[in-house]
Amino acid sequence: MSDVVxxxxxxxxxxxxxxxxxxxxxxxxxxxxxxxxxxxxGESGAGKSMTGMSILGLLEPPGRIAAGTIHLSGDxxxxxxxxxxxxxxxxRIGAIFQDPLTSLNPxxxxxxxxxxxxxxHTDLDKSAARERAKDLMREVGIPAxxxxxxxxxxxxxxxxxxxxxxxxxxxxxxELIVAxxxxxxxxxxxxxxxxxxxxxxxxERGTAVMLVTHxxxxxxxxxxxxxxxxxxxxxxxxxxDDVVRRPKHPYTSGLMGSIPSLRKDVAELQxxxxxxxxxxxxxPGCAFNPRCGHAGPRCHRDIPRIDSTHTGAACWxxxxxxxx
Amino acid sequence: MxxxxxxxxxxxxxxxxxxxxxxxxxxxxxxKPRRTLRAVDGVDFAIQRGQTLALVGESGCGxxxxxxxxxxxxPPSGGNIRFHGDRDRLQMIFQDPFxxxxxxxxxxxxxAEPLRTLRPDTPTEQxxxxxxxxxxxxxxxxxxxxxxxxEFSGGQRQRISIARALAGEPEFLVCDEPTSALDVSVQxxxxxxxxxxxxxxxxxxxxxxxDLSVVRHMADVxxxxxxxxxVEIQPTAxxxxxxxxxxxxxxxxxxxxxxxPKRDRSPMGGEVPSPVxxxxxxxxxxRCPLAFDRCKVERPQRRPEVHDRRVACFAAEQGxxxxx
Ligand SMILES: Nc1ncnc2c1ncn2[C@@H]1O[C@H](COP(=O)(O)OP(=O)(O)OP(=O)(O)O)[C@@H](O)[C@H]1O
Ligand SMILES: Nc1ncnc2c1ncn2[C@@H]1O[C@H](COP(=O)(O)OP(=O)(O)OP(=O)(O)O)[C@@H](O)[C@H]1O
Ligand code: SF4
Ligand code: SF4
Ligand SMILES: [Mg+2]
Ligand SMILES: [Mg+2]
Numbered sequence: 001m002s003d004v005v006x007x008x009x010x011x012x013x014x015x016x017x018x019x020x021x022x023x024x025x026x027x028x029x030x031x032x033x034x035x036x037x038x039x040x041x042g043e044s045g046a047g048k049s050m051t052g053m054s055i056l057g058l059l060e061p062p063g064r065i066a067a068g069t070i071h072l073s074g075d076x077x078x079x080x081x082x083x084x085x086x087x088x089x090x091x092r093i094g095a096i097f098q099d100p101l102t103s104l105n106p107x108x109x110x111x112x113x114x115x116x117x118x119x120x121h122t123d124l125d126k127s128a129a130r131e132r133a134k135d136l137m138r139e140v141g142i143p144a145x146x147x148x149x150x151x152x153x154x155x156x157x158x159x160x161x162x163x164x165x166x167x168x169x170x171x172x173x174x175e176l177i178v179a180x181x182x183x184x185x186x187x188x189x190x191x192x193x194x195x196x197x198x199x200x201x202x203x204e205r206g207t208a209v210m211l212v213t214h215x216x217x218x219x220x221x222x223x224x225x226x227x228x229x230x231x232x233x234x235x236x237x238x239x240x241d242d243v244v245r246r247p248k249h250p251y252t253s254g255l256m257g258s259i260p261s262l263r264k265d266v267a268e269l270q271x272x273x274x275x276x277x278x279x280x281x282x283x284p285g286c287a288f289n290p291r292c293g294h295a296g297p298r299c300h301r302d303i304p305r306i307d308s309t310h311t312g313a314a315c316w317x318x319x320x321x322x323x324x
Numbered sequence: 325m326x327x328x329x330x331x332x333x334x335x336x337x338x339x340x341x342x343x344x345x346x347x348x349x350x351x352x353x354x355x356k357p358r359r360t361l362r363a364v365d366g367v368d369f370a371i372q373r374g375q376t377l378a379l380v381g382e383s384g385c386g387x388x389x390x391x392x393x394x395x396x397x398x399p400p401s402g403g404n405i406r407f408h409g410d411r412d413r414l415q416m417i418f419q420d421p422f423x424x425x426x427x428x429x430x431x432x433x434x435x436a437e438p439l440r441t442l443r444p445d446t447p448t449e450q451x452x453x454x455x456x457x458x459x460x461x462x463x464x465x466x467x468x469x470x471x472x473x474x475e476f477s478g479g480q481r482q483r484i485s486i487a488r489a490l491a492g493e494p495e496f497l498v499c500d501e502p503t504s505a506l507d508v509s510v511q512x513x514x515x516x517x518x519x520x521x522x523x524x525x526x527x528x529x530x531x532x533x534x535d536l537s538v539v540r541h542m543a544d545v546x547x548x549x550x551x552x553x554x555v556e557i558q559p560t561a562x563x564x565x566x567x568x569x570x571x572x573x574x575x576x577x578x579x580x581x582x583x584x585p586k587r588d589r590s591p592m593g594g595e596v597p598s599p600v601x602x603x604x605x606x607x608x609x610x611r612c613p614l615a616f617d618r619c620k621v622e623r624p625q626r627r628p629e630v631h632d633r634r635v636a637c638f639a640a641e642q643g644x645x646x647x648x
Contacts, residue, residue, distance in 0.1 A: 044479025144598030159383025187534035217580025258512035260541040269512035275463040
């Protein structure tokens, strides 16, 4: 297990509110190895970003890690103070968020922001850092780097801004990258560039990547394994091939069924009936039971979990298609 | 295409330039010239009432700029936009749901605002009933109206901006990446809802998405943009069956395909050119496998005698349409 870069065990994230405690992440365990890309998918609001934020030490109060541990290459990081965590972020863990504006300061030129980050994490001097900044901008596919390096964030399109953020995340050559919907705002060709870039980093530098995305096509072409989340819990974990082609969990099957096809015409897309329960109204037993066509008595009683191999589905459905 | 009997929107020779010069003092000292970026460079299209026109193309090609020109958020630098509808009932769903939701307002107030603008004397109870209904329509709960935007996940915020747009009883809706932050099962619900509203109430959509399987499902007509221009415009089925422009063909090949994933996909070759100094002639020529001498000096136009103004390409004019 020495090549495990990220090791999350029984993570639980809570939001204390006036009306009680909301559990946004409920007992999640996952590992990412060197050079591996783990895809994270699941219902909007299922807790993917909160899992990522916990790893980055960026949970905003009142949100808090209530249980579990997070190790980075053997070092425990979930109990570090802000200063210690800040130096790990950027240097050992790179972050890419869906909203590029959270990572960019609108008042500074992008070149200056890159140079500052590079100098914070390396001992390059100012002009060497500027050269490195240009290289990174080229690496993420920004055209006419010499002309654009002194522009402000608002002068770039949404997709170009995101590529600048990716360049920022790569500055210090981190061992883990947490990418939360990095290609959501990007067109397919830039998306292909970014995923190719992430894959290359994994291959050449052994970087481990946690890739949160809604795009199953991207998952199918980029990730090694996939974790599916629902209502704060893991619904299914497995190789891409297993999860996409042979989903075991009824939620995963529903998810796969609702993707618009590039080949078939349908008047209406397939939907999973209903919506995910609010965090304060998660039913007893399996959180998916109100929407599940297979639910049996046990599903309303006991919470299904993925076994200690960390692979498979959290579902009482047996291989015969009936709840035991 | 000259007769547009039922067009709700007609756009002719539309242009938008941005000044991206270095600051005045730098220009003076470093003797740098003024620089203009042509974000939208001579765009023509029309949308028929009750139909959906989709804009697709690489990040930075000018899609959001067109959306903002149509909604009046940017004044055009040239050309004209004729809207034959009720300007008050033109709404927009923004690409960036983070920036477009007022962080200090409760969600209920955010959603109620367009309704209050449209019908200032609606009684308060009626407004709040409508807000509750809209929240349910987008898969949220009425109680969510009391929360602030930061208490929601990315996809939930996108649903809030959809609810807000619908509150203004739009007849024309500009949707800039409306489902990009949603998981595929919620996306299916939103897209089915949009199609239903279109069928029941005759809504017209200008629809921007980088997800070509979503575009294929939603659009009647697709316009493919490259560097500020429309290089191809065709009814959806024709575009997928018989793409005419080399860029469209490469774009279609780059789609991540769940049904046939290509894990070693290479991104489209060549650097994305700069809109500040676009290549001469056909701006796609440095990356085009079919380029020949004429392409470097002359700019192709969409002409009536070439596939009925569907494509701007010299190779297509000569009947060559296959990049393989
Ligand atoms: N400040 C907060 N207070 C209370 N609940 C919160 C807060 N921030 C987030 N949540 C809740 O935590 C849950 C998990 O949110 P998270 O952002 O992790 O979802 P996600 O899986 O990333 O969704 P998406 O795909 O939409 O980005 C959501 O249900 C959200 O409403
Ligand atoms: N306010 C501005 N000032 C200067 N340049 C701008 C401004 N807004 C947009 N641009 C430039 O105009 C071009 C088109 O931008 P636009 O946002 O329309 O692209 P887009 O097609 O929507 O891209 P994306 O898919 O990334 O959202 C880009 O080169 C961008 O950098
Ligand atoms: S445990 Fe039961 S309710 Fe939950 S997904 Fe499996 S069959 Fe459905
Ligand atoms: S005009 Fe020439 S360069 Fe442009 S797309 Fe056609 S063949 Fe290629
Ligand atoms: Mg999220
Ligand atoms: Mg845009």
